[in-house]
Amino acid sequence: MGLYRRAREIDFRIAALPRLPAPQVAILADPGHFDVVDALNPHMLDERGELKRADRTKAREEWDALRAAIEDCDLRVIVLDAVAGQPDFVFCANTALPIPGAALHDGRPRAVPSRMSHPSRRGEVEPMVRALERLGVLVEPLSGPAERFEGTGDGLWHPGRRLLWAGVGPRTCDEAWEEIAARYELPLVRLGLVDPAFYHLDTCLALLAEDACLWHPPALEPAARELVEALGPRRIEADPREAREGLACNALAVGGRVLLPAGCPVTRARLEREGFEVREVDTAEFQKSGGSVFCMKLLLDVEAASPAQGFGS
Ligand code: ARG
Numbered sequence: 001m002g003l004y005r006r007a008r009e010i011d012f013r014i015a016a017l018p019r020l021p022a023p024q025v026a027i028l029a030d031p032g033h034f035d036v037v038d039a040l041n042p043h044m045l046d047e048r049g050e051l052k053r054a055d056r057t058k059a060r061e062e063w064d065a066l067r068a069a070i071e072d073c074d075l076r077v078i079v080l081d082a083v084a085g086q087p088d089f090v091f092c093a094n095t096a097l098p099i100p101g102a103a104l105h106d107g108r109p110r111a112v113p114s115r116m117s118h119p120s121r122r123g124e125v126e127p128m129v130r131a132l133e134r135l136g137v138l139v140e141p142l143s144g145p146a147e148r149f150e151g152t153g154d155g156l157w158h159p160g161r162r163l164l165w166a167g168v169g170p171r172t173c174d175e176a177w178e179e180i181a182a183r184y185e186l187p188l189v190r191l192g193l194v195d196p197a198f199y200h201l202d203t204c205l206a207l208l209a210e211d212a213c214l215w216h217p218p219a220l221e222p223a224a225r226e227l228v229e230a231l232g233p234r235r236i237e238a239d240p241r242e243a244r245e246g247l248a249c250n251a252l253a254v255g256g257r258v259l260l261p262a263g264c265p266v267t268r269a270r271l272e273r274e275g276f277e278v279r280e281v282d283t284a285e286f287q288k289s290g291g292s293v294f295c296m297k298l299l300l301d302v303e304a305a306s307p308a309q310g311f312g313s
Pocket of ligand 1: 290
C-alpha cells in the first residue's frame with residue numbers, strides 16, 4: 001500500500017479493500033460572510049475579466065436549501081459560525097482532511113488541517129480545527145515540507161472502502177500526499193490535474209458509490225485517467241460544458257442519491273439512466289466563487305461525533 005501513480009502499479013481491487021462506514025455527520029459553515037472579493041480561480045471572473053458579484057440574500061436562501069437537502073440525506077448537520085474576513089469559509093471541505101477512525105489501527109478519528117495555497121484563506125483553518133477538536137477528533141498537522149494542501153478539496157474518500165483519491169494541482173502538492181500516505185499507511189491514488197478551471201479534484205471527480213463515479217476526464221492527466229479506468233468504477237461522464245460552467249462534478253452522493261448542482265440537465269439524465277436518484281440543488285451564487293455542493297460540507301464518520309453544543313445555529 002502507498003501512493004499509486006500509474007495504472008500498472010495497481011495491485012489491489014477496490015472490492016477487496018477494508019470497509020469504511022458511511023459518514024454520519026456533515027459540518028457546514030454559515031454563509032454570513034460569504035462574498036466574491038478576490039479571483040482565486042477562473043470561475044470568479046466574468047467574460048470581461050471582472051470579479052463576479054454575489055447576491056448575499058440569494059446566497060443565504062440557497063445555503064438554507066442545501067442544508068435542508070443534506071439533512072434529508074440522513075446526515076446530522078453541525079453548523080459553524082461564519083468568520084469575519086473569510087468569505088470562502090462556506091467551502092469548508094477545503095480546510096481539513098478527516099481520516100475516519102475505522103481506517104486507523106486504534107480506531108480514533110483524526111483530521112489533517114489544510115495548508116491553504118492562498119494566504120487569504122489561511123484564517124479558515126483554525127476555526128475548523130477547534131470545531132473538530134471539540135468533536136473528539138485528533139488533529140494532526142502536516143510536519144513535512146508540503147507547501148499546499150487543501151483537505152477534501154483534493155482528497156476524496158472512496159465510498160465505503162479504505163482508499164483515498166488524491167488530487168495534485170494548484171491547491172495540493174505531492175509532498176502532502178506522500179506524508180499522509182506514509183503516516184497513516186493508506187492507499188492513495190494520485191491524480192494530476194491539468195486545467196485551471198478544474199483546480200480541485202472535487203471539480204472533476206465525484207465518487208458516487210462503491211462501484212461508480214462521475215467525472216470529467218479532460219481535466220486529468222493521461223496517467224490519472226488510466227488510473228481511474230484501471231480501478232474500474234462505472235464511469236459516468238459529465239457533460240463537458242456542464243462540468244466547466246455548471247460544476248456538475250461537484251456533486252455529493254449519499255446512499256444512491258446525488259445532490260447535483262442545478263442546471264446540469266445532460267449530466268442529470270446520464271446519472272438517472274445509471275439508476276441514481278438526482279436532486280438538484282441551486283448553488284448559483286456560490287458557483288460565482290467556484291464552489292458548489294460537494295465543497296460546502298465536511299463529512300465525518302460517526303465515531304467522531306459527540307452531541308453538538310455551542311456551534312452557533
Ligand atoms: N473561492 C474558493 C477558492 O477558490 C472556492 C473553493 C471551492 N472549493 C472546491 N473544492 N471546489 O478557493
